[in-house]
Amino acid sequence: MKIDAVKFGIAGGIISGLGIAISTIVGIFGYYSIHNSMVMEMYGMFGYGATWLGVLLGGIYGFVDGFIVVWLFAWIYNKLI
Numbered sequence: 001m002k003i004d005a006v007k008f009g010i011a012g013g014i015i016s017g018l019g020i021a022i023s024t025i026v027g028i029f030g031y032y033s034i035h036n037s038m039v040m041e042m043y044g045m046f047g048y049g050a051t052w053l054g055v056l057l058g059g060i061y062g063f064v065d066g067f068i069v070v071w072l073f074a075w076i077y078n079k080l081i
Contacts, residue, residue: 002078009071016066021059024050 020039027036027050036050039058048057 002081003074005071005074005078008074009067012070012073013063013065013067016069017059017061017063020062021055024055024058028052028055 023032023035023039026032040048040050042048043058043061046057046061048054048061
């Protein structure tokens with residue numbers, strides 16, 4: 001049974017984007033600082049920070065990264081079937 005790679009990628013992107021956005025919101029209030037510093041190392045050069053703008057940017061960047069990784073996983077899976 002093949003997987004719809006685009007739908008699978010969108011689902012992965014939503015989960016990843018929400019994860020980054022929620023962890024940034026928690027980081028704004030002073031918690032989860034180690035995770036936010038790691039995210040800052042990945043996305044800091046693109047304007048991300050532990051701010052309310054960073055919640056939006058982190059959500060978008062997380063969605064894009066999650067989409068690409070999960071889409072690629074589904075695409076490879078479909079090729080191996």
